[in-house]
Amino acid sequence: MYPSGFYRDENGELNVQGIKIETLTAKYGTPLFIYDTGLIKERYEVFQNTVKNVKGNIHYAVKANDSVNIIKFFGKLGAGADIVSIGEFHKCLAAGIAPNKIIFSGVGKDKNEIEIALRNKILQFNIESEEELYDIYDIASKLKITANICLRINPDIAPDTHKKISTGEKETKFGIDNEDVVSIYKKLHELDYINPVGLGVHIGSQIFDFNFFMKAYLNLKSIADNLKKNGYKVPTLDLGGGIGIHYDSNKKPDFIAYKKIISDIFLKSEYQLSFEPGRILIAEAGILITKVIRNKKNKDKKFIVIDAAMNNLIRPTLYDAYHKIEPVKSKIGRSNTVDIVGPICETGDFIALDRELVEVKSDDLLTIRTAGAYASVMKSNYNARVDAVEILIYNGKSYKLKQIDTIQDTILKEKIIDFN
Ligand SMILES: Cc1ncc(COP(=O)(O)O)c(C=O)c1O
Numbered sequence: 001m002y003p004s005g006f007y008r009d010e011n012g013e014l015n016v017q018g019i020k021i022e023t024l025t026a027k028y029g030t031p032l033f034i035y036d037t038g039l040i041k042e043r044y045e046v047f048q049n050t051v052k053n054v055k056g057n058i059h060y061a062v063k064a065n066d067s068v069n070i071i072k073f074f075g076k077l078g079a080g081a082d083i084v085s086i087g088e089f090h091k092c093l094a095a096g097i098a099p100n101k102i103i104f105s106g107v108g109k110d111k112n113e114i115e116i117a118l119r120n121k122i123l124q125f126n127i128e129s130e131e132e133l134y135d136i137y138d139i140a141s142k143l144k145i146t147a148n149i150c151l152r153i154n155p156d157i158a159p160d161t162h163k164k165i166s167t168g169e170k171e172t173k174f175g176i177d178n179e180d181v182v183s184i185y186k187k188l189h190e191l192d193y194i195n196p197v198g199l200g201v202h203i204g205s206q207i208f209d210f211n212f213f214m215k216a217y218l219n220l221k222s223i224a225d226n227l228k229k230n231g232y233k234v235p236t237l238d239l240g241g242g243i244g245i246h247y248d249s250n251k252k253p254d255f256i257a258y259k260k261i262i263s264d265i266f267l268k269s270e271y272q273l274s275f276e277p278g279r280i281l282i283a284e285a286g287i288l289i290t291k292v293i294r295n296k297k298n299k300d301k302k303f304i305v306i307d308a309a310m311n312n313l314i315r316p317t318l319y320d321a322y323h324k325i326e327p328v329k330s331k332i333g334r335s336n337t338v339d340i341v342g343p344i345c346e347t348g349d350f351i352a353l354d355r356e357l358v359e360v361k362s363d364d365l366l367t368i369r370t371a372g373a374y375a376s377v378m379k380s381n382y383n384a385r386v387d388a389v390e391i392l393i394y395n396g397k398s399y400k401l402k403q404i405d406t407i408q409d410t411i412l413k414e415k416i417i418d419f420n
Pocket of ligand 1: 061063064082105106202204205206240241242243276277278279280
């Protein structure tokens with residue numbers, strides 16, 4: 001048995017499930033995303049245990065990593081899905097997730113998306129405005145298909161996270177203001193083809209201070225309890241996702257603290273809960289391997305130019321995010337303070353700034369850790385760069401997740417106009 005995740009062997013070389021990373025880069029090239037199903041399973045089971053003493057279902061937040069095979073693997077582990085577009089819905093279907101295990105979240109579902117989701121009888125829509133309710137009502141009445149509706153509350157809570165992934169404050173586009181929830185929830189009961197199923201909340205991502213979750217969940221439960229007292233049915237509560245992970249150390253999220261919050265608030269209640277974890281299930285199970293193109297020195301600065309770039313991993317420049325970076329083969333020697341940058345013509349194209357790194361040379365391999373979530377899924381082809389290859393390690397074997405278009409493939413897809 002091998003340790004789960006990415007580990008060093010006795011020679012200091014990085015391995016996964018008994019395979020040397022260098023063997024994988026020799027076969028697939030770089031930049032290369034590698035996902036370990038062993039670690040995905042381990043993380044899923046930890047989360048499952050964390051919430052097992054309350055009545056609840058896990059809906060993997062597909063936005064974290066929407067590879068069909070990864071969704072399929074979560075499905076095999078028993079998860080449903082949380083989606084934010086009909087594109088993600090089709091990926092879930094391809095992954096074998098039943099529509100009745102799919103929650104459709106998101107602030108901008110368009111009419112076409114609503115119709116497809118309704119016709120396929122998805123589990124529920126988590127709606128974010130009264131306007132959205134009436135769009136769904138129009139389509140549901142026309143199709144004569146009942147829509148299960150959950151209202152996403154905006155509790156006006158600002159968690160300790162990056163502004164761009166904070167979603168529970170009043171000034172963000174997400175959710176329905178606390179004050180309006182009750183009146184809209186009551187309206188759900190008056191409409192044909194609309195079935196009220198509960199309330200939900202998701203205050204953001206990468207949250208470490210769980211007091212913010214506690215506040216949000218208590219607020220959610222208190223509104224739900226009041227509605228129930230007044231005779232309205234509120235069978236389910238959706239607690240969203242958002243648990244933070246440590247990108248800079250091997251520390252695990254405090255699952256015990258999360259379990260205590262969930263148990264304290266919900267153990268004695270009747271609510272059926274939904275959880276929508278994304279990052280904690282998949283982030284650590286992915287790495288991005290990159291090759292050093294060259295060292296570059298300016299008068300005041302040292303750069304390591306690598307073959308991965310912001311089009312493969314935008315988190316550092318978008319969220320000021322930290323990713324651990326180390327040589328694939330352990331090295332001892334002098335280290336320098338360097339910027340680790342990609343080849344894209346943008347100053348914002350960096351993976352790390354002012355980072356201490358052991359001296360490396362052209363063609364050395366580096367691993368960028370914790371690249372399983374919100375990484376490849378946010379890729380682009382900027383600067384006419386082709387996608388990185390992505391592979392999954394399962395039962396000691398590597399599988400390519402998809403065919404990658406070459407630059408010639410992409411040019412062939414462009415419609416060339418004859419300007420004569
Ligand atoms: C509605 C909703 N649920 C769940 C998630 C997953 O969050 P995380 O990956 O932090 O667990 C998100 C992420 O933004 C979200 O918007």
